[in-house]
Amino acid sequence: MRIDRRLLAAGGAVVVVAAGGIGVAYAVSGDSEEQATGPEAEQAKSAALDAVGGGSVVGVERQDGDGPGVYEVEVQRDDGSQVEVHLNGSNRAVGTAADDDSGSGEENETGEGDDD
Secondary structure, eight states, X not given: OOOOHHHHHHHHHHHHHHHHHHHHHHHHHOOOOOBOOSHHHHHHHHHHHHHHTSOEEXXXXXXXXXXXXXXXXXXXXXXXXXXXXXXXXXXXXXXXXXXXXXXXXXXXXXXXXXXX
């Protein structure tokens, strides 16, 4: 059975273009939300829990530019509400916001004192 080289080349080109398109779409979507891990993330979790008076950590992300700080730590409080804590490089809280991932943009940012 003989395979037409032009057909094979065209099929390969389609695969390459499709893969490139998927990569570009992922890169520009801004919704990667990659979770931070490691010792620094563990320290950020502890600092965030201290800042809001307890609860449980839902996730830790490196700051994506939509608020102050280096880390964004999502904490579920004991009353069921969620809050996003922004931490600086020294793991000090520099702001908190009601965690609203609905995309409405109605997070109320409150900066904490940074009097060091």
